[in-house]
Amino acid sequence: MNSVDYVVPMADDTGDFQEFTRRNVLRGSAFAALGLGASLGLGAATTGCAPFIGPDGTLVDPLDVIWPPDERRRLVWRAPRNPGDPLRLPEPRSRSALVIGGGLAGLSAALELAERGYAVTVRESGPEFGGRLATRDLDPGLGRTFRVEHGLHMWFDNYRVFRDIRSRLDIDHHFRPYKTVNFVFRDYLPEELESDPKIFPLNLAAIIDRSPNLDWPDIFGAVGILPDLLGFQLDGLYERLDTQTFDQWMDANNVSTRFRDIVLQPAAHVTLNDGSELSAAEMLLYQHLYFISQPFAFDREITTVDHGTAIIDPWVAKLRSLGAVCRTGSPVSGLAVVGDRVVGTTDDDATYDWVVLACDVGGVKQVLSGSTGSDNAASGALARLTDRLAPQGVAPPYRILRMWFDRPLDAARPDVIETPQHHPLALICQFHQLEDESKEWAATTGGSIIEFHLYAIDEALAAYPDADLWAQVRPTVLEVVPELADAQVLGFTVGSYRNFTSFAVGTGVTRPHPESAMLDGLANLMLAGDWVGAPTPSALMERSVVTGRLAANECLLADGVRESGYQHVSPLGPGV
Secondary structure, eight states: OOTTTEEEEEEOTTSOEEEOOHHHHHHHHHHHHHHHHIIIIIGGGGGSSOOEEOTTSSEEOHHHHHSOHHHHTTEEEEOOSOTTSOSSOOTTOOOEEEEEOOSHHHHHHHHHHHHTTOEEEEEOSSSSSOGGGOEEEEOOSSSSOEEEESSOOOEETTOHHHHHHHHHTTOGGGEEEOOOEEEOOSSSOOEEEOOOGGGTTOHHHHHHHHOSSOOGGGGGGSGGGHHHHHTOBSTTHHHHHTTSBHHHHHHHTTOOHHHIIIIIHHHHHTTOSOTTTBBHHHHHHHHIIIIISSTTTTOEEEESSOHIIIIIHHHHHHHHHTTOEEESSOOOOOEEEETTEEEEETTOOOBOSEEEEOSOHHHHHHHHHTOEESSHHHHHHHHHHHHHHTTOOBOOOEEEEEEEESSOOOTTSOSEEEOTTSTTEEEEEEGGGTOHHHHHHHHHHSOEEEEEEEOSOOHHHHTSOHHHHHHHHHHHHHHHOGGGGGOOEEEEEEEEEOOOBOOBTTTTTTOOOTTHHHHTTOTTEEEOSTTSOOSSSOOHHHHHHHHHHHHHHHHHHHTTOOOOOEEEEOSBOTTO
C-alpha cells in the first residue's frame, strides 16, 4: 500500500491526517484482541472496566473512549495526485463534459465536475434520473398516485464516498439506522443476524453463538474460509479467484451445509445473479465490504422517504444550481470519434472536451454499437473498447411487485424479510413500516403496502403478464406470511428489469476501469458504473459513485485541477 496515497483519517492536534503507519496497525491488532475477550464471555468488560457516564449524562462504553469508532473503522484516505493544483478551473478557461447516464455513477461524475467549474450536460435515456434508484409517480389502481422507486435499497457503513456526497447534498436527515437482517428458510428456523462491533473480528463466531440453527461444531465447517476472509487482499483477488464460482470455493474449503445455507448463501442470493455462476472473487469482496472488514461494516441505513425525494431530486437540483444541463428522455445513439477523441454524439452537433459513459452494461454496449469513427485510428479505438467490454454482461431478469392490501401482516413480522430458500421470492418488505408516504396511507386505511422481490428469474416468469404475477407467486409468499391468505388486493405495481450487472466467473478479472478507454486510444472518454472496476473495496451503489468520482478525477488531473480525494475501508482484511 502506497503510504503517500493512503492515510488514516485520524485528526491530530493540528487537524491534519496521520499516515497509515505500522504503529496504528499494531494498535488495531491489540484492540482486535480485546474482541477475543468478548467472544469468550467477558461481555461489556472487554476494556477491563465498566461503562461510565459521559459529560452529557449518557452511558459511555470505555472501548469507544480508548479506541473511538472512527479509528476502529479501518478507513484510509486516497489523496489527490495533484494536491498543489487549484480547486477549480481558473477563469476565464472553460471546459465541457458530457455525462451519458443519469444514475448514481453519472450523477457522481457530474457533481465533481460541475463543482469544479466545468460546463456539464447529463443525458439520461429514461423518463427519470436515478438508474436503479429511479422513482416514478404511479397509480396502483386506487385513484391516486404514489412515489414508487425501483425497490428497497440499504446503505452500508462502508459506503464512504456516498456518505460524502449525501453530506454535500444536505440529505442526511432522510436516512435512519437499520441494524438487523431477518431470514426465513424452508429448512431452518428463522434467523436474525446482527454484527456486534464489540467482538470484531469474531463476527462469524457471534452469529453461531446467537443462532437457533448453528452450533459450535459448525464453526469447524467454516475454518477453511477464514484465511480468505480475515486475510482478504484486494490486490490480486480476481487473478486468484475469479476463475471459480462461489459454490466451487465453498466446496474446496469444505464449508458445512448449515453454515453455507444460513450465513454465506443469503449474501449470494441478494446479488441478483445466478448462484451457480457467481464469481468467488466477487463474493469475497462482498464479505469483506459488508461484514468482515471493520466492526461497523454490517451497520446499514434506509431512507425514510422514497429514493427520488431522499436522494435523486436534491442531487439533480444541486447540479442545476451549478449550471449543469440535466435532460431525461434523451438517449444517446452513439459517439462521434475523430482520431483519439470523442468529439460528441452522432445525434447532435454539440462538442465536448470530455465524455463520461455511465450507463449500465447494456446501455454502454448499445451506445458503442451506434458509434462512428471518422478515420482508421478512431475506428480501431472503438473496436478495441468494444472487445474489452465483450465479457461484461447482465444478470438474469428480475421483477419487483409492490402490492396494496386491506390489512397488515402480523405485528411480530420484521419490516424486511429475506427468503433465500423460496426462489424466486428473495425478499419481502413492508413499506408502510419504512417510508412516510406509505405509513400515512396505512394509518388512514388500516391496510399495508408490501413489496416482493423476485430475483434471478427464468424467461417464463419474466414474461408473465403483470396482472397475473401475484397469482403466480402467491403460493410461495404464503409459505412465509400465511396471514395474507385472506387479504384483499387493493392495487399493485410491477417493475420488470434486465439491467443488473453480472458478477459471473471471468467478469471480474476482465472488468474495465474508469480510464480503460484511454488505453484503447480514446483519450477523453471515461467509464463509470457498478460494472466498472475500482482500485479500492467497493461494490454495487458504492462502486457506482466511486467510479463516477474516479472518472471525473481523470478529467481534473489532465486539466490541472485538483482531484477529489476520498475515503474507503482498508483493502486488507483484519487478519493481515
